Amino acid sequence: MIRPVSPEDFAPATHADLVRGPARPSLSYWQDAWLRLKRNRQALVSLAVVCAVLLFTLVGPLLWRVDPGQPVLSRVSEPPRWSNAAVVLPRPTPYEEVLVPDAPPDPPGDAANLPAPASLTLLGEPTVEAVRLRWAHVPGAAGYLVYRSTSKPGGDYLGLPMGEVSAGNVVSFEDAFNLEPTTYWYSVVATNGSESRAAATVEVKVPAGISLVDAKTIDPRAKPGDVVSPPRRPFGTDDLGRDLLARLIAGARISLFIGFTAPFLSILIGVFIGGVAGYFGGRLDHWLMRITDFVLALPFLLFMILFRVALGVRPGESGVFPMLVAMIVLSWTGAARLTRGQVLQLRESEFVQASRLLGARPLYLLVRHLLPNTLGVILVALTFAIPSAIFTEAFLSFIGMGVAAPTPSWGSMCNDGIKTFLVYPHEFLFPAAAISVTVLAFNLLGDGLRDALDPRMRSVE
Amino acid sequence: MLAYSLKRLLAGLVTVFFIATATFAAMHAVPGDPLTTGKARNAEIRANLRARYGLDKPILVQYGVFLRNMATGDFGISFTQQNRSVNDIIREHFPVSAVLGVLALVFSTLGGVFLGSLTARFRGRMADRSTLFLVVLFISVPSFVFAALWQLVVLVVNQRAGTTILPIAGWGTLRHMLLPALALGLGTLAFLTRLMRSSLLEIVHQDYVRTAKAKGLPPWRIFVSHQLRNGILPVITLLGPALATITTGGFVVESVFAIPGLGRYFVQAVQQLDYTVIMGLTVFYGAFLVLMVIVVDIVYGFVDPRIRVAKEAA
Numbered sequence: 001m002i003r004p005v006s007p008e009d010f011a012p013a014t015h016a017d018l019v020r021g022p023a024r025p026s027l028s029y030w031q032d033a034w035l036r037l038k039r040n041r042q043a044l045v046s047l048a049v050v051c052a053v054l055l056f057t058l059v060g061p062l063l064w065r066v067d068p069g070q071p072v073l074s075r076v077s078e079p080p081r082w083s084n085a086a087v088v089l090p091r092p093t094p095y096e097e098v099l100v101p102d103a104p105p106d107p108p109g110d111a112a113n114l115p116a117p118a119s120l121t122l123l124g125e126p127t128v129e130a131v132r133l134r135w136a137h138v139p140g141a142a143g144y145l146v147y148r149s150t151s152k153p154g155g156d157y158l159g160l161p162m163g164e165v166s167a168g169n170v171v172s173f174e175d176a177f178n179l180e181p182t183t184y185w186y187s188v189v190a191t192n193g194s195e196s197r198a199a200a201t202v203e204v205k206v207p208a209g210i211s212l213v214d215a216k217t218i219d220p221r222a223k224p225g226d227v228v229s230p231p232r233r234p235f236g237t238d239d240l241g242r243d244l245l246a247r248l249i250a251g252a253r254i255s256l257f258i259g260f261t262a263p264f265l266s267i268l269i270g271v272f273i274g275g276v277a278g279y280f281g282g283r284l285d286h287w288l289m290r291i292t293d294f295v296l297a298l299p300f301l302l303f304m305i306l307f308r309v310a311l312g313v314r315p316g317e318s319g320v321f322p323m324l325v326a327m328i329v330l331s332w333t334g335a336a337r338l339t340r341g342q343v344l345q346l347r348e349s350e351f352v353q354a355s356r357l358l359g360a361r362p363l364y365l366l367v368r369h370l371l372p373n374t375l376g377v378i379l380v381a382l383t384f385a386i387p388s389a390i391f392t393e394a395f396l397s398f399i400g401m402g403v404a405a406p407t408p409s410w411g412s413m414c415n416d417g418i419k420t421f422l423v424y425p426h427e428f429l430f431p432a433a434a435i436s437v438t439v440l441a442f443n444l445l446g447d448g449l450r451d452a453l454d455p456r457m458r459s460v461e
Numbered sequence: 462m463l464a465y466s467l468k469r470l471l472a473g474l475v476t477v478f479f480i481a482t483a484t485f486a487a488m489h490a491v492p493g494d495p496l497t498t499g500k501a502r503n504a505e506i507r508a509n510l511r512a513r514y515g516l517d518k519p520i521l522v523q524y525g526v527f528l529r530n531m532a533t534g535d536f537g538i539s540f541t542q543q544n545r546s547v548n549d550i551i552r553e554h555f556p557v558s559a560v561l562g563v564l565a566l567v568f569s570t571l572g573g574v575f576l577g578s579l580t581a582r583f584r585g586r587m588a589d590r591s592t593l594f595l596v597v598l599f600i601s602v603p604s605f606v607f608a609a610l611w612q613l614v615v616l617v618v619n620q621r622a623g624t625t626i627l628p629i630a631g632w633g634t635l636r637h638m639l640l641p642a643l644a645l646g647l648g649t650l651a652f653l654t655r656l657m658r659s660s661l662l663e664i665v666h667q668d669y670v671r672t673a674k675a676k677g678l679p680p681w682r683i684f685v686s687h688q689l690r691n692g693i694l695p696v697i698t699l700l701g702p703a704l705a706t707i708t709t710g711g712f713v714v715e716s717v718f719a720i721p722g723l724g725r726y727f728v729q730a731v732q733q734l735d736y737t738v739i740m741g742l743t744v745f746y747g748a749f750l751v752l753m754v755i756v757v758d759i760v761y762g763f764v765d766p767r768i769r770v771a772k773e774a775a
Contacts, residue, residue, distance in 0.1 A: 042594075154623040297476045298483065299750055301709040302743050305731050309739065310487035391603060398605050399712055399728050414605065418717065421609050422616055432606040440601035447597070 029376070036452040043448020049441035057256050060249035066231070068250040069406055072241035074214045076178060077424045080236040080244075083229070086181075086210040089127050090224040098123070098172035100137040114138055114196035117188045123172055126204050128179045129211045133186055134172040135200060141190035142166075146173045147199075149185045150423075158187040158199055181208035236426045238416060244430055247408040251431065254320065254409040255438075258393045262327035263385030269328065270335025271371070271378060277336070278343030279366055289340070296333045303330055304392065305401050318404045323396060327389060335381055342374040376453035383446035387439040394435045410435045466759050473751045480747035481531055484740050485524055514540070514737075527740075536741030541733045547741035550726060555745075557632060558715070558722035561645065562707050564638055569646035569653060569707075570700065574693060576650070577657020578684075581692075584662065592654070599651035604710050608644035608717040615640060630719045641718045645710055649703045653696055661692040697761050701754035708746065 027035070037043055078084075115138060123132035133146065143166040149159025162175050175186070184206065187199040210230065215222035218230050235244035277288040307326035313319035343366075346352055352369050360368070390410075396402035397411025404412060410431045417428030511517045514537075515526060530537060536547035576596075580589045612629045619625050628637050664670060665688070673683045711724035723742065730738035 151620055154620065157620070294476070294479055297747075297751065298480060299705065299709065299743070299747050301712070302727075302746055303483070303487075305727075306484060306487045306739065306743060309731060309734065310490045387601065391601075394603055395605075395713060398603070399716065400732060401728070414603075418605065418609055422613065425613060428609055432603070432609070436598075436602040436606060439603075440598060443597050443601050 033376070033449075033452040037448055040448045040451065042444055043452075046441040046444035046448065049437065050445055053252070053256070053438050053441065056249065057252040060252070064245055064249060066243040066246040068242060068246035068408060070242060072237065074217070075230070075233070075237050075241040077239055077420065077427065078233055078237040078241070079180070079424065080234060080426050080430075082232065082234055084232060085227055085229040086208050088215040088222050088224050088226045088228055089129060089209045089211050091212055092127075092129055093124070095130065095132060095174045097170050098134050100169045100171055112194065112197050114141055114190040114192060114198065116196070116198035116200040117141075117144065117171070117190060118200070120186070120188055120200040120202045122202070122204065126206045127211075128181055128206055128209050130174050130176040131179060131184070131186070131204055131206065132172065132174045133188065133202070135188055137169070137171050138190040138196075140192060141196075142168045142192045143190075144171075144173070145189045145191055145195060146175065147187040147189070148175060149187070150182065151185070152203075153185050153187055153199075153201055158189070158201075159185065162186075164191075179206055181206050235430050236424075238413075238427050239420060239424075244427065247413060248410075248430060248434055251408040251410045251413050252434065254403055254407060255390055255393055255411070255435070258320065258324060258327070258409075259386050259390035259438075262324050262331070262389045263382055265324075266328040266332040267335040267378060267382050267385060270332035271339045271374075273332065274336035274339030274341075275343055275366055275371065275374075278340035279347060279362060279370065281344075285340070288336075292333045292336050295330060298330065300330055301392075301395070304396060308396075308401055318402075318407045320403060320407075323393065323402050327392065331385070331389075334385075335378065338377060338381055339374055342377060343370050346370050346373055380446060380450045380453055383442060383449050387442035387446070390435065390439055390442070465762070466755075469755045469758060473755050476751050477744070477748045478528075480751075481528065481744045482524075484743045484747075485527055488736055488740050489520060489523075514538075531744060536745070537737040539730075539735055539738050541730075541735045541738075547738050550738060551723065551742070551745055554721060554723040554726050557720060558708065558711050558724055561638060561641055561715070561720065561722060562704065562711060564642040565646035565707050566649070566700070566704060568642050569648075569650035569703070570696065572646070572650040573653025574657055574689075574696060576654040577661060577692075577696075578689065580654065580658045581661035581665075582684075593658075596651040596654050599647045602647075603713075604644050604648060605713045605717055607647055608641070608714050611640045611644055612717070630717075632718075632720045637718075637720075641714050641720060644717075645707055645714045648710065649706055652706075653699065653703065656695050656699060657692060660695045661688055664688050664692050667691075694761070694765050697757065697764060701750075701757035704753045704757075705750045708750065 037047075117135035117138050120133060120135040123134045126132075135144075138144075143164060145164050146162045147153075147158035147160065148162045149157070153159060162177060163173060165171075165173055173188070182205075184204045185201055186204055187201045189199045190196045210228060212222070212224060214230075215226070215228045218228050219226075222228050231243075233243055233245070235248065238244055238247065273288055273292070277285040304323070304326045307329070308319050308322050311319070311322040311325065313322050347370070352365060355365060355369055393402055393409060394411030394414065397404075397409050398415045398418075400412075400415060402411055403409035413431035414428055414435070417424075417431060421428040508517070515523060518526070534548070536551070539545045539547060539550065576592055580592045583589045615627050615629050619627070619629070627640060629640070631637050670683060670687055673687050708724070711722055712728050713724075714720070715722040715725040716728060727739070727742045727746075729735075730742065
C-alpha cells in the first residue's frame with residue numbers, strides 16, 4: 001500500500017547530518033605502507049632475518065668473545081662440532097721404521113707389474129696423533145708410496161699422496177699429518193722408478209682423542225686418560241686454526257659496514273645531484289645528466305678495481321676505504337636519474353605550483369615538497385642498493401681486490417675457504433651462506449618494500 | 462637506419478674515448494710509477510726502463526702517445542712479462558672468455574625466456590611463486606658460490622660413478638664448459654626471467670591478444686606468435702648489459718674453474734700491478750661492452766619495426 005507523503009514527514013537537516021565524520025581513521029603514507037608490508041609474509045620473514053643479521057653483527061662480539069685473529073696451529077681446519085671433549089692420549093711411543101732384514105739389491109723389473117703389498121696392517125693403535133702402517137715386502141720394489149683418502153677409493157683415485165718410503169727395505173710408514181677422528185682409507189703402492197698399478201688398501205677408524213702436548217696447552221695438569229674440553233668451535237676453524245664463528249662475526253662488521261655506508265652515501269649524493277638537475281633544469285640539468293651518462297658508461301667492476309690501484313692500494317693490502325670511495329663515485333648515478341625523474345614530474349604538480357605561488361623558495365620547495373614525495377622510491381632504491389653493495393664487496397674480496405688478510409670479510413673468507421673447499425667445505429660454506437642469506441633477505445625485503453611504498457611499481461600484478 | 466647506426470657508433474666512440482681518458486688518468490694518479498715496485502733499483506737501469514716504456518716524457522705527451530696507440534689498436538707491452546704485448550694476451554685469452562660468455566648468455570637467455578613464460582602462464586600459482594623465489598635466490602647467491610657448489614656436487618657424483626662424468630676444472634672440450642657456463646649464467650637468467658614475466662603479463666591485456674582470442678586462435682598460437690614475439694623484445698634490449706655482467710662475472714668463475722680466460726688475466730695483472738695490461742684490458746673491455754650495447758640496439762631496430770620508425774623520425 002502506498003501512503004501519500006505529507007510535509008510532516010520531513011524535518012530540516014541539521015549540521016551534524018550534513019557533515020559526516022570519516023568512515024575510518026585516516027592513515028598516513030607510512031602507516032599505510034606498514035599495513036601493506038605486514039600482510040606480506042615473505043617480506044616479514046626477510047625483515048626478521050635482516051634484524052637477526054644486524055643483531056649477529058652488533059651483539060655477536062659481546063656474546064662470543066673469541067679473538068678472530070688468534071691462530072691455533074694445533075687445531076687447523078677443524079670441522080664444525082659442538083663439543084670437543086676428548087680423552088687425553090698416552091705419551092706416544094717413538095716410531096721406528098720396520099726393516100726387511102735381508103734387503104735384496106735393486107732388481108730390474110717393470111714397475112707397472114709389481115704386485116700390491118701383501119698384508120697391509122696397522123702398527124699399533126691409530127690415534128689422532130699418528131697412524132702407523134706396515135706391510136709385507138714386495139720383491140723388486142725400490143720404495144713405496146702411501147695415499148690417504150677420506151672416501152673409499154674407487155677407480156684410479158687413491159687419495160692424497162701422504163708420503164714416499166724411498167727405500168725398498170723399509171716396509172712401514174707413519175702418517176702424522178692433520179689427522180681427524182674419522183675413517184680413512186690408506187693405500188700403499190710399490191714403486192720402482194715409476195708407480196705400480198696395484199694398490200693395497202686398508203680402512204682405518206681413528207678414534208677421538210687429544211694428544212698430551214695439546215692437552216697441556218689447555219690444562220697444564222692434564223694426564224693421559226683425563227677428559228679435557230678444548231674451547232668450543234661450533235663453526236669449526238679455518239686453515240690457520242682461527243675460530244670461524246668469531247671470524248664470521250668480525251667479517252659481518254666489514255661486509256655490512258660497506259654494505260650500508262656505500263649505498264647510503266652514494267644515494268645521498270645521487271639524490272642531491274638528481275634533485276638539483278631536475279629542479280633547476282636547463283643547462284645545469286643537461287651537463288649533470290651528461291656526467292651521469294658518462295659515469296654510467298664506465299664498466300663498473302673494472303673501474304672498482306682500477307680505483308683501488310689508483311688510490312695506491314698495493315696487491316695484498318686491505319682497501320676498505322678505497323673500495324668505499326670507488327663504490328660511491330661509481331654508483332650514485334642510479335639514484336640521481338631516479339630522483340631527477342621524480343622531481344621533474346612533481347615540479348609541475350599543482351601543490352608545488354601553489355607553494356611556489358605563496359612565495360616558497362627553491363630550497364624550501366625541494367626539502368619540503370619534492371624530496372619527501374620521492375622518499376618512498378629512494379628508500380626502495382636503497383634497500384636494493386644494500387645487497388648489491390654487499391655482493392660487490394664479496395665479489396671484489398673474493399678475487400683478492402677488496403679486503404685482504406688478516407682482516408676478515410665474508411668475501412675474503414670465501415676466498416680463503418675456496419682453496420681447500422673440496423676437502424674442508426665448512427671453511428667456504430659458512431661465509432658463502434652468510435653472504436647469500438643476507439643478500440637474499442635484503443632483496444626479498446626490497447621487493448616487499450617496493451610493493452608497500454610504491455604501489456605503482458608493484459612486481460606481483 | 463644507416464644514419465642511426467653511424468650516429469650510435471660515433472657516440473660509442475666518444476664513450477670509449479672517455480673510458481680511455483679515465484683509465485689513463487686513474488693509472489697516472491698512482492703514487493710513484495710502475496717501475497717503483499720492480500727490480501729497477503739501479504738509477505741507470507731505471508732511466509733505461511723509463512725510456513723504453515716512454516715514462517720519461519711529459520704526461521701530456523704520454524697521453525697523446527697513449528691515445529694514438531689506442532686508435533691504431535696497439536695496447537703496448539706488458540710490464541711484468543717483457544716481450545709479450547697486450548695485443549698478444551688479448552688475442553690468446555679473449556676467445557676463451559668469449560666462448561664461455563656466449564655459452565652462458567645462450568643458457569641464460571633460453572632459460573630466462575622459458576622460465577619467464579612459465580611463471581607468466583601459471584601466474585599466482587605454486588609454479589609461479591616457487592620460480593620467483595628461485596629467481597631472487599639466483600640473484601642473491603654470488604656466482605663463485607654456485608661455481609664451488611657445482612664443483613662439490615660433480616665431485617661427489619664422479620666419486621660415486623668411479624669415473625669423470627664432468628671435469629670439475631680446466632678448459633678444452635665442451636664438457637669443460639658446461640659447469641662454468643651454468644655458474645656464470647644463473648644471475649642473468651634470473652634477471653631475464655623477471656623481465657620476461659613482467660613483459661608477458663603486460664601483454665596479456667593488450668588489444669591484439671584479445672582480438673586474436675576473439676578470432677578463435679588456439680591458445681598456443683596466441684602465445685607463440687603474439688605474446689612471446691612481443692614479450693621477448695625487452696629481453697633483447699637487456700642482452701647488451703647482460704653481456705657486460707657476464708663478462709665481468711667471468712673474472713671469478715674463470716679463477717674458480719682454472720680457465721685461461723681474459724678475466725683471470727686481468728685479475729692477475731691487477732695483482733701484479735702490470736700497468737699496460739690493466740690499461741689495455743680496461744679499454745678493451747670498455748670498448749667491447751659499448752660495441753655490444755650498440756649492436757644490440759641496432760638489432761633491436763630490425764626486430765621491432767616500431768622502434769625503427771621512431772628512431773628514423775628522430
